[in-house]
Amino acid sequence: CAPGSFLIHEGRKMTVTVPYVLPIEKGPNFRDLGGYQTTDGRTIKYHKLIRSGRMNKLSDQDLAFLTDYGVRTIIDLRSPKEKQQWPDRVPAGARYELNSIFPTDETQVSKSIVELRKLYDKDPVAGFMNMVNTYRDMVSRGSAQRAFHHFFEILCAHDQDNDAVLYHCTSGKDRTGMATVYLLTVLGVPAATIRADYLLSNPLLHKNRRDRIAALRAADSNSALIATTRSLASVRNEYLDAALVKIEDDYGSLPDYIENQLGVDNQMQAQLRQIYLKR
Helix, strand or coil: CCCCCCCECCCCEECCCCCCCCCCCCCCCCEEECCCCCCCCCCCCCCCCEEECCCCCCCCHHHHEEEHHCCEEEEEEEHHHHHCCCCCCCCCCEEEEEECCCCCCCCCCCCCCCHHHHCCCCCCCCHHHEEEEHHHHHHHHHHHHHHHHHHHHHHHCCCCCCEEEEECCCCCCCHHHHHHHHHHHHHCCHHHHHHCCCCHHHCCHHHHHHHHHHHHHHCCCCCHHHHHEEEEEECHHHHHHHHHHHHHHHHHHHHHHHHHCCCCCCCHHHHHHHEECCC
């Protein structure tokens, strides 16, 4: 979809700008954050910040597009095991850096049907609760906080126009989603737009989710496993709220958390706004 489209959110038509969804054929959830407006009237630059899912199946055409689009750094938020199992195909001339939010895939989205059956074929809400707890862990774990801090350090080093940073996890929805929540907050994007951007992963991952559910049904999986897998493969307001409530309860506010726990101080925040925003 193109910038300026309407986004349907919880049954209501909202005039929230949809970012540019990149025409990537062999990778999920690729989008440029350019075009989002801040509360003080500035706009995020295009060709600077791209969020996505995994990159192991990218075609040569996809790689050429990303090179031409200006992607110069890849930040991989996945675990070392995910990187080893599904290594990124990196565009020509781009620097790659593994910056794991978790040491293992807590989101469970990389699990096979056999693995999921062992874990989740009894309780239809097990996947939902796993995601709620995972989002809380993303807030409180020291290793996650350090990885998010380093994420911002990398972003601060890209001060040239058309020097894009692409950051991703497996589906581009949870670890990437929280990184984007923090980033858009620093840049001054309104909370409603941040939430809408987070929820946009659901329609963009519809085919992936549909195919995964079809595979479960073909393997005679029970309704509990199908329900829990649907939860694992989606984003929900409740997941994001679990993280935000954890932040408010334990750290005061989202801006306080970003400054004090993630170590993104006022100087770094001003630098990020200078690099990534325009009038």
